[in-house]
Amino acid sequence: MRILGVDTATPSASVALVEDGALLGEEVYGGTKGAADGAASQPRKNHGEIILPLIQSVLSNAHMTVADLSGIAVSIGPGSFTGLRIGLATVKGIAYGWDLPAVGISTLLATAALALAFDETICALLDARKSEVYLGFFRRERKTINAVSGESVTSISSAVDLMRKYTSNGSSLLAIGEGAKVYEKFLIDSLGASLTLAPSENHPTVASRVALLAQERIGVGSVDDLGALAPVYLRRSEAENKKT
Numbered sequence: 001m002r003i004l005g006v007d008t009a010t011p012s013a014s015v016a017l018v019e020d021g022a023l024l025g026e027e028v029y030g031g032t033k034g035a036a037d038g039a040a041s042q043p044r045k046n047h048g049e050i051i052l053p054l055i056q057s058v059l060s061n062a063h064m065t066v067a068d069l070s071g072i073a074v075s076i077g078p079g080s081f082t083g084l085r086i087g088l089a090t091v092k093g094i095a096y097g098w099d100l101p102a103v104g105i106s107t108l109l110a111t112a113a114l115a116l117a118f119d120e121t122i123c124a125l126l127d128a129r130k131s132e133v134y135l136g137f138f139r140r141e142r143k144t145i146n147a148v149s150g151e152s153v154t155s156i157s158s159a160v161d162l163m164r165k166y167t168s169n170g171s172s173l174l175a176i177g178e179g180a181k182v183y184e185k186f187l188i189d190s191l192g193a194s195l196t197l198a199p200s201e202n203h204p205t206v207a208s209r210v211a212l213l214a215q216e217r218i219g220v221g222s223v224d225d226l227g228a229l230a231p232v233y234l235r236r237s238e239a240e241n242k243k244t
Contacts, residue, residue, distance in 0.1 A: 001070040001219065004055065004094075005211025008047040008087030009079025009107040010126065011178060015054040016208035017062055018215060024062045026205045027054045048086045055090075066098050071223070073214030075206060076104035077232035078134040078153065079126060084231035092226055101223040103214035106151065106232065108136035111177040113145050113209040115198055118174045121148065121166040125159070125179030133159050133179040134234055137166060153234045156183050160190045167194035174198055 002024075005016045016026035029050045059065055074091040077084045088104075095102040111124040118140065126134040136151040154162070166173050175187055176198035187195055217223065 001215055002064070002068060003211045003215045003218065004058070004066075004069050004072045005105075005207040005209070005214060006051065006055070006073065006087050006091055007075040007107070007110065007206040007210055008051055008083040008090075009075040009077055010083075010111075010206055011080075012205070013047045013051060013054065013083070013087075014205035014207035015051070015058045016205050016211050017058050017064070018208065018211040021212065021215065023204065023208055025058050026208050027057050028205050028207075029054060046086075047080075047083045051086060051090050055094075066094060066100075069098070069100055071101040071103065071214065071218045073103040073105055073210050075107040075110055075210050076229065077107055078128070078151065078234040079107045081231070081233060084233070088229065088231055092229070095226055101218055102226055102229065103217050103222075104224050104229050105210045105213050106136070107206070108134060108151050108177075109138065109145065109147065110206050110209040110213060112136065112138035113213060114203045114206070115140070115174055115176050118196070120172045120174065122174045122176060123163055123166070123180075125175055125177040125183070127179040127182045128153050128235070131156055133183070135159050135162070135179070137162075151232075151234060156186060160187065163187075163191060163195070167191065170194075172196055 002019045007014045012028050014028040017024045072091050072095055074087045108124040112122045115122050122138045124136050128134050132155055134153050137149040138145050139148050174196045
């Protein structure tokens with residue numbers, strides 16, 4: 001089973017191809033390859049300009065075409081509103097055009113899945129701007145990663161209060177994602193030794209986790225209705241706020 005994963009929700013847009021659990025290739029734009037923090041390493045472009053070239057590059061390097069895919073997956077949020085719309089529109093177009101099953105994967109779940117070896121609670125954090133973060137808490141059980149809370153958007157101060165609940169009994173908490181990097185100093189000052197920050201180097205891409213998580217779902221027939229698949233924003237856009 002060959003699954004193409006696409007992520008345009010985070011600053012480092014990425015595309016990855018997996019086959020039967022093995023990563024065949026991945027490409028990233030807007031940050032260091034595999035970096036969870038999205039640190040820029042080249043001039044930024046709109047995700048709409050680069051996502052199709054990334055897809056073409058990944059498939060070409062694997063000597064494959066869209067016709068060779070078993071399915072396609074996309075991060076559906078939370079994340080950049082514009083990025084989410086671009087990624088979902090691209091994936092829907094490919095899925096409709098090639099009659100491929102499609103799956104939407106939570107960006108926070110895919111980010112938490114970057115933590116390959118941590119047996120306590122994982123907090124995935126994405127920068128939501130304006131001193132806010134998107135966050136969710138997860139735990140890995142063997143090869144499966146499960147949510148232990150709902151996903152939310154909140155101030156970084158309130159996020160720290162939520163994180164303390166998972167360390168109050170002496171347990172450790174792993175923070176991962178570009179939001180953890182943005183607020184690294186504040187998190188360390190607030191939570192001290194109970195917090196572990198995932199290193200930003202040598203991570204696979206978010207898209208690779210999207211593809212692997214989707215492979216598990218497609219394998220058991222749990223695919224999404226393309227017509228109903230929509231971004232998960234968690235908060236209203238600026239335009240919506242200005243209307244009220």
